[in-house]
Amino acid sequence: MNRVSELFGIKYPIIQGGMVWCSGWKLASAVSNSGALGLIGSGSMYPNVLREHIIKCKNATNKPFGVNLPLLYTDIDEHISIIIKEKIKIVFTSAGSPKKYTSILKKEGIKVVHVVSSLKFAEKSKEAGVDAIVAEGFEAGGHNGKNQTTTLCLIPNVAKNIDLPVIAAGGIASGSSMLAAFSLGAEGVQIGTRFAVCRESSSHERFKNYIFNSNEGDTELTLKELTPVRLLKNDFYQKIKKAYSRHASKEELINILGRGRAKKGIFQGDLVEGELEIGQISAMVNKMESASEIIEDVISEFKFKKEKIQNSSF
Amino acid sequence: MNRVSELFGIKYPIIQGGMVWCSGWKLASAVSNSGALGLIGSGSMYPNVLREHIIKCKNATNKPFGVNLPLLYTDIDEHISIIIKEKIKIVFTSAGSPKKYTSILKKEGIKVVHVVSSLKFAEKSKEAGVDAIVAEGFEAGGHNGKNQTTTLCLIPNVAKNIDLPVIAAGGIASGSSMLAAFSLGAEGVQIGTRFAVCRESSSHERFKNYIFNSNEGDTELTLKELTPVRLLKNDFYQKIKKAYSRHASKEELINILGRGRAKKGIFQGDLVEGELEIGQISAMVNKMESASEIIEDVISEFKFKKEKIQNSSF
Numbered sequence: 213m214n215r216v217s218e219l220f221g222i223k224y225p226i227i228q229g230g231m232v233w234c235s236g237w238k239l240a241s242a243v244s245n246s247g248a249l250g251l252i253g254s255g256s257m258y259p260n261v262l263r264e265h266i267i268k269c270k271n272a273t274n275k276p277f278g279v280n281l282p283l284l285y286t287d288i289d290e291h292i293s294i295i296i297k298e299k300i301k302i303v304f305t306s307a308g309s310p311k312k313y314t315s316i317l318k319k320e321g322i323k324v325v326h327v328v329s330s331l332k333f334a335e336k337s338k339e340a341g342v343d344a345i346v347a348e349g350f351e352a353g354g355h356n357g358k359n360q361t362t363t364l365c366l367i368p369n370v371a372k373n374i375d376l377p378v379i380a381a382g383g384i385a386s387g388s389s390m391l392a393a394f395s396l397g398a399e400g401v402q403i404g405t406r407f408a409v410c411r412e413s414s415s416h417e418r419f420k421n422y423i424f425n426s427n428e429g430d431t432e433l434t435l436k437e438l439t440p441v442r443l444l445k446n447d448f449y450q451k452i453k454k455a456y457s458r459h460a461s462k463e464e465l466i467n468i469l470g471r472g473r474a475k476k477g478i479f480q481g482d483l484v485e486g487e488l489e490i491g492q493i494s495a496m497v498n499k500m501e502s503a504s505e506i507i508e509d510v511i512s513e514f515k516f517k518k519e520k521i522q523n524s525s526f
Numbered sequence: 527m528n529r530v531s532e533l534f535g536i537k538y539p540i541i542q543g544g545m546v547w548c549s550g551w552k553l554a555s556a557v558s559n560s561g562a563l564g565l566i567g568s569g570s571m572y573p574n575v576l577r578e579h580i581i582k583c584k585n586a587t588n589k590p591f592g593v594n595l596p597l598l599y600t601d602i603d604e605h606i607s608i609i610i611k612e613k614i615k616i617v618f619t620s621a622g623s624p625k626k627y628t629s630i631l632k633k634e635g636i637k638v639v640h641v642v643s644s645l646k647f648a649e650k651s652k653e654a655g656v657d658a659i660v661a662e663g664f665e666a667g668g669h670n671g672k673n674q675t676t677t678l679c680l681i682p683n684v685a686k687n688i689d690l691p692v693i694a695a696g697g698i699a700s701g702s703s704m705l706a707a708f709s710l711g712a713e714g715v716q717i718g719t720r721f722a723v724c725r726e727s728s729s730h731e732r733f734k735n736y737i738f739n740s741n742e743g744d745t746e747l748t749l750k751e752l753t754p755v756r757l758l759k760n761d762f763y764q765k766i767k768k769a770y771s772r773h774a775s776k777e778e779l780i781n782i783l784g785r786g787r788a789k790k791g792i793f794q795g796d797l798v799e800g801e802l803e804i805g806q807i808s809a810m811v812n813k814m815e816s817a818s819e820i821i822e823d824v825i826s827e828f829k830f831k832k833e834k835i836q837n838s839s840f
Contacts, residue, residue, distance in 0.1 A: 214840040225840055331742045331809075350664065351676040359743035362665040362676040364697035364706065365806040369742055372810075383678035392678065392706035394838075395831055428645045428683055429673035459773045492679040495645075496686075517709055522836050524708075526528040526539055 215377040216400030219323060219343055220302055221276050223247035224511055226390070227346070227379060228503070229404030230280020230304055231354065232256035232489070233478040234413040237265040241272035242412040242503035250503075251304055255282040256475065259290040266298045276302060278323075283308025296320050307355060307439075310340040325379070329357020334370045345374060346402050349382030353405055353491035356433055356440045364396065371397025385493045387513025391521075403510070405491040408478075411502045416481030419488060420500065422446075428495040437462050438469065444488040448473065529691040530714030533637060533657055534616055535590050537561035538825055540704070541660070541693060542817070543718030544594020544618055545668065546570035546803070547792040548727040551579040555586035556726040556817035564817075565618055569596040570789065573604040580612045590616060592637075597622025610634050621669060621753075624654040639693070643671020648684045659688060660716050663696030667719055667805035670747055670754045678710065685711025699807045701827025705835075717824070719805040722792075725816045730795030733802060734814065736760075742809040751776050752783065758802040762787065 216225035228235060228243040230251035240250030252269060254262045262279070269277055279300050281291060284307050292313065295303060303317050306327035317324045318341055326337040327346040334345050347370045349363030350356060361369075363382040371378045380393035381402035390401045407413060409420040426444060433442045434452055443449055455468055469487075477486020501509070530539035542549060542557040544565035554564030566583060568576045576593070583591055593614050595605060598621050606627065609617060617631050620641035631638045632655055640651040641660040648659050661684040663677025664670060675683075677696040685692045694707035695716035704715045721727060723734040740758060747756045748766055757763055769782055783801075791800020815823070 214838065217840065349676065349678070350674075351679050360664075360747070361742055361806060362663065362678065362697055364663070364677050364703060365665050365742070365809065368700065368702060369810055383676055386682065388682055388709050388711065389678060391709040391835070394835055394840075395702050395705040395709055397702065399840075428675055428679070433674070492675060495679065496683055518835060521705070521708055521832060524528065526531065526708075526713075 214399045216344065216379060219377060220249050220278075222249050224507060225379075225400035226507060226510060227251065227304075227400060227402040228407045229381065229402050230254070230278075231404055231408050232474055234408040234415045235280075236414045237269035237272060238414065239407060239410070239412040239503060240265075240277050241269045243407065243507065244273045244275040244277040246504040246507040247275075248507050249302070250277040251280045252277070253280050254291055255280065255285060256479075259287050259294055262291055263294050263298065266294070266300065278302030278304055280304045280306060281313075282306050283310070283313060288313075292316065295322070304346065310337050310342060314340040314342055327381070328370075330359045330361060330366070331369050331373060333357075334374045338374055338376055342376070344377040344379060344400075345370060346379045346381050347398075348402070350433065351442075351492040352382035353408070353431070353442050353494070354489040356442055358436070358440060360433070363393070367393060367396040367398050382491065383493050385497060387510045387515070388517045389493075390510055390514045391517045403506070405494050406497050406506055407503060408490060409494075409497060409500075410506055411500060415478045418481035418483055419478050419486075422483055422488065423490055423494045424498045424500070426494055428492075431490060431492050431494060435465060435469065438465060441487070441489060442491060444490055444494075446477075446486070446488055447484045448477070448487060528713045530658065530693060533691060534563050534592075536563050538821060539693075539714035540821060540824060541565065541618075541714060541716040542721045543695065543716050544568070544592075545718055545722050546788055548722040548729045549594075550728045551583035551586060552728065553721060553724070553726040553817060554579075554591045555583045557721065557821070558587045558589040558591040560818040560821040561589075562821050563616070564591040565594045566591070567594050568605055569594065569599060570793075573601050573608055576605055577608050577612065580608070580614065584612075592616030592618055594618045594620060595627075596620050597624070597627055602627075606630065609636070618660065620660075624651050624656060628654040628656055641695070642684075644673045644675060644680070645683050645687060647671075648688045652688055652690055656690070658691040658693060658714075659684060660693045660695050661712075662716070664747065665756075665806040666696035667722070667745070667756050667808070668803040670756055672750070672754060674747070677707070681707060681710040681712050697805065697807050699811060701824045701829070702831045703807075704824055704828045705831045717820070719808050720811050720820055721817060722804060723808075723811060723814075724820055725814060729792045732795035732797055733792050733800075736797055736802065737804055737808045738812045738814070740808055742806075745804060745806050745808060749779060749783065752779060755801070755803060756805060758804055758808075760791075760800070760802055761798045762791070762801060
């Protein structure tokens with residue numbers, strides 16, 4: 213037990229990132245049933261879809277699970293009222309200011325964790341009253357901060373300056389990276405990429421296979437003028453790159469991006485036209501596993517490496 | 527003892543990065559005298575200056591020290607002949623292909639370590655016959671790779687695939703980050719930033735103070751079209767940024783950069799017009815220390831954190 217596992221009432225201080233088009237009730241319940249914390253990713257769900265996933269998740273597990281809530285989402289108020297009505301006990305907020313919504317959720321007895329990419333946002337989250345912080349580095353998949361601070365540089369700075377449990381995210385997919393994060397002062401890890409392509413993820417089979425075969429250097433953080441996002445360098449990415457090389461305006465970039473690209477790529481498996489959001493550590497994820505296999509492997513590698521380091525001559 | 531400390535015959539598997547305008551004989555000998563490995567940074571030295579620093583370093587320490595050698599340096603052949611004549615036993619090569627020079631150095635009984643930013647370059651270095659690899663992530667200061675792979679993602683991939691001792695660099699400035707690197711499979715760490723601003727560094731007092739007062743988000747990797755370089759966002763950086771925003775050509779960027787910017791900033795302390803190369807972890811370096819104080823602190827924190835993790839409830 214540590215502060216993170218106690219806060220959520222879970223066995224292992226591992227959180228499955230609430231990822232668009234990947235983490236519905238199937239993934240969240242599988243993770244929670246395996247002793248970690250599953251999160252439903254509400255960022256790709258209409259309010260009625262979110263309600264359905266929450267109800268199905270409750271039927272699939274009696275362990276704690278939560279909802280990830282991007283605060284800039286258009287249906288945010290409806291999402292929040294569903295979360296409250298359905299008596300969700302854990303909410304991870306991201307992409308937006310925690311100021312307004314943290315107190316609303318806390319009043320309902322909900323544990324609130326905010327995802328940040330910088331020390332400054334961690335400080336603001338603490339002021340807003342959150343229970344814990346996810347500090348997510350530059351190597352993470354999907355939407356990302358502007359400072360480009362990596363997990364290795366971000367975690368010790370947040371852990372040193374903020375007296376709240378810190379959950380490390382970005383670049384973490386194994387027991388050894390979990391041990392690295394704990395060395396830096398984290399008390400939990402949030403794993404995205406490896407769960408995004410596991411058996412229970414709702415992402416498309418083609419998306420999963422593309423990632424199993426990808427290598428180091430195959431992702432890039434781009435579209436910094438809109439919202440920075442890390443994705444695989446597929447044909448759609450090359451389109452963006454060409455637009456940059458002809459100095460496209462922000463409006464042109466918005467047009468090229470269009471709507472529904474992440475759904476197209478991740479959920480529908482369009483590897484050409486889709487936006488394939490994933491983290492740098494995807495280079496090391498190369499086989500299909502179940503959520504429970506991932507959690508068992510992370511925990512056993514964590515323990516093995518801990519012992520190995522303890523017994524090492526240096 | 528481990529493979530890295532054995533390879534160099536040193537007490538602690540810590541290497542001081544060979545940094546332009548920072549690491550002359552004073553810093554290198556101070557580091558070596560404290561049980562780690564000091565490197566003379568030849569990238570900012572004319573051949574006769576390099577010879578002088580080697581001779582002074584020999585007089586200042588009887589412990590092993592080495593030379594860092596950027597392979598694209600114009601005077602490379604003269605540098606190599608000085609290194610051989612002066613019977614230097616350890617060379618860290620960087621910025622260029624290790625293919626040609628590794629065998630020349632190895633024939634003289636010199637231990638050769640190459641600095642890489644990707645798994646692909648690590649494989650090429652192994653083929654070239656190096657004794658160990660420095661794997662340096664995106665967060666590192668100064669010149670950097672194109673893939674932008676962070677230390678947390680790079681180290682486990684290189685350690686898993688290359689059967690050579692791996693020295694982690696980029697974002698490492700403390701005992702806890704050293705422990706993190708070891709958790710990921712490294713057997714040594716190369717520390718740049720913290721040594722760049724220590725008492726024995728030849729960098730300018732104003733440069734050091736500027737860094738003591740800098741915060742997270744104050745560095746940026748830029749000039750990707752020339753050679754990617756991480757630097758502080760001072761006035762000179764703003765000039766580059768403006769050039770980008772008006773879509774300056776590569777030639778214009780080369781012109782703006784001009785010559786001698788790093789010397790101006792780091793060595794002469796021109797904080798306005800100089801190129802202030804430093805790593806992301808500079809945000810956490812905020813006081814003047816001697817090289818020996820740094821090494822003692824890193825080692826004692828490493829041991830303390832190792833024990834703390836061992837005894838932690840998770």
